[in-house]
Amino acid sequence: MLKPIPTIDRDPTQEELNNIDKVEIMLAEESGSELPSHMHMARSLATDSWRSLKAFMRGKKVLVEPEEAIRRWEICEGCPFLKYDETNPDTGKRDGRCVHCGCFMNVKVHFKECSCPVDKW
Numbered sequence: 528m529l530k531p532i533p534t535i536d537r538d539p540t541q542e543e544l545n546n547i548d549k550v551e552i553m554l555a556e557e558s559g560s561e562l563p564s565h566m567h568m569a570r571s572l573a574t575d576s577w578r579s580l581k582a583f584m585r586g587k588k589v590l591v592e593p594e595e596a597i598r599r600w601e602i603c604e605g606c607p608f609l610k611y612d613e614t615n616p617d618t619g620k621r622d623g624r625c626v627h628c629g630c631f632m633n634v635k636v637h638f639k640e641c642s643c644p645v646d647k648w
């Protein structure tokens with residue numbers, strides 16, 4: 528049986544961080560600014576909603592603390608996968624949508640059971 532070896536936390540070098548940014552910009556340009564298919568977005572929304580409902584039914588918190596939501600949002604704001612070209616029906620504003628999941632991220636960052644589709648938060 529495979530037993531993964533835990534990795535050790537370390538601080539990345541500036542060069543590694545720069546390389547991550549370069550690759551992410553390249554991936555964002557390659558995938559374009561297209562949102563996922565409606566089927567993909569519907570499934571993502573249904574899955575996230577179910578996770579939050581399940582947490583609520585189990586008596587767990589559904590929302591994160593405001594500080595955590597701000598931390599997540601700041602990561603999204605600096606992410607090349609965030610695009611601003613549609614009006615969010617919840618806020619009436621042109622809010623950022625993630626090209627990976629199609630979600631309006633300034634709403635999604637508040638939900639405890641939600642996560643970044645590429646593990647940035």
Ligand code: SF4
Pocket residue numbers: 602603604606607608609624625626627628632642643644645646647648
């Ligand atoms: S959820 Fe992740 S991939 Fe999407 S915009 Fe935010 S940080 Fe970027």
